[in-house]
Amino acid sequence: xxxxxxxxxxxxxxxxxxxxxxxxxxxxxxxxxxxxxxxxxxxxxxxxxxxxxxxxxxxxxxxxxxxxxxxxxxxxxxxxxxxxxxxxxxxxxxxxxxxxxxxxxxxxxxxxxxxxxxxxxxxxxxxxxxxxxxxxxxxxxxxxxxxxxxxxxxxxxxxxxxxxxxxxxxxxxxxxxxxxxxxxxxxxxxxxxxxxxxxxxxxxxxxxxxxxxxxxxxxxxxxxxxxx
Amino acid sequence: xxxxxxxxxxxxxxxxxxxxxxxxxxxxxxxxxxxxxxxxxxxxxxxxxxxxxxxxxxxxxxxxxxxxxxxxxxxxxxxxxxxxxxxxxxxxxxxxxxxxxxx
Numbered sequence: 001x002x003x004x005x006x007x008x009x010x011x012x013x014x015x016x017x018x019x020x021x022x023x024x025x026x027x028x029x030x031x032x033x034x035x036x037x038x039x040x041x042x043x044x045x046x047x048x049x050x051x052x053x054x055x056x057x058x059x060x061x062x063x064x065x066x067x068x069x070x071x072x073x074x075x076x077x078x079x080x081x082x083x084x085x086x087x088x089x090x091x092x093x094x095x096x097x098x099x100x101x102x103x104x105x106x107x108x109x110x111x112x113x114x115x116x117x118x119x120x121x122x123x124x125x126x127x128x129x130x131x132x133x134x135x136x137x138x139x140x141x142x143x144x145x146x147x148x149x150x151x152x153x154x155x156x157x158x159x160x161x162x163x164x165x166x167x168x169x170x171x172x173x174x175x176x177x178x179x180x181x182x183x184x185x186x187x188x189x190x191x192x193x194x195x196x197x198x199x200x201x202x203x204x205x206x207x208x209x210x211x212x213x214x215x216x217x218x219x220x221x222x223x224x225x226x227x228x
Numbered sequence: 229x230x231x232x233x234x235x236x237x238x239x240x241x242x243x244x245x246x247x248x249x250x251x252x253x254x255x256x257x258x259x260x261x262x263x264x265x266x267x268x269x270x271x272x273x274x275x276x277x278x279x280x281x282x283x284x285x286x287x288x289x290x291x292x293x294x295x296x297x298x299x300x301x302x303x304x305x306x307x308x309x310x311x312x313x314x315x316x317x318x319x320x321x322x323x324x325x326x327x328x329x330x331x
């Protein structure tokens with residue numbers, strides 16, 4: 001196995017593991033509270049593998065929401081996977097027509113994407129896909145283990161602790177964004193996204209995130225394109 | 229198959245299709261191609277929207293945390309990140325401790 005696989009796995013077992021673990025722990029606890037099994041919690045975490053979408057499916061499973069409405073709502077809040085996969089793929093290919101990135105497509109999440117976009121450009125081409133595979137394996141196992149642990153420990157977690165765990169997710173992404181604020185391109189996109197965020201409040205919840213991201217991202221891209 | 233299970237199965241498949249579509253759409257384009265740059269920009273902006281909404285207008289479990297706790301957690305975490313020379317893990321821990329103490 002390529003040594004970069006282990007470097008990637010080790011990178012996943014640091015800060016990303018804590019942030020992801022905390023969020024999935026809280027998710028497992030929420031599934032228990034909704035009266036659903038640990039198996040269902042694990043299936044949801046691993047099949048959807050994107051927290052906003054998981055929460056939509058959980059909400060509908062516990063409150064009843066209709067199959068079509070649930071799928072549409074969950075897909076809309078997880079729609080960022082598409083532009084993320086587009087942006088990441090050129091860094092995973094070893095040569096033209098390389099189909100191996102398809103095998104790792106399912107593991108693209110905010111956490112794995114953000115880590116890969118930071119680390120891969122500085123890696124030799126041959127090490128990129130192995131590094132990402134190792135990182136994804138580590139992150140996926142942590143997500144699954146934390147979900148089951150959250151389900152088991154639900155009763156033992158005081159409410160303030162659980163809320164703090166839920167906050168780990170946005171705080172971790174905010175820190176990743178802070179790191180990107182020193183680079184002009186990402187800074188433009190992040191600031192434009194933050195400025196477009198209020199749009200999400202006036203649009204239907206399912207589409208707000210997607211629409212504000214599309215508008216903010218496109219504006220930032222156009223400004224950057226004109227300056228380049 | 230029960231409705232919740234069917235909804236879970238279809239959502240999982242749809243999310244996989246989204247990810248596969250992204251990989252396929254990228255095709256043979258290089259990282260500096262305008263389409264790739266646009267997709268990166270949209271992905272980053274979406275992430276910023278997600279964080280701003282989570283802090284300023286959250287739903288679900290996060291909404292149980294008062295606004296001042298969310299703002300303090302974010303401010304302390306980001307300040308710690310830069311003061312500690314961009315180390316993620318300690319900054320994350322310090323921010324979460326601040327949330328628990330203030331919330």
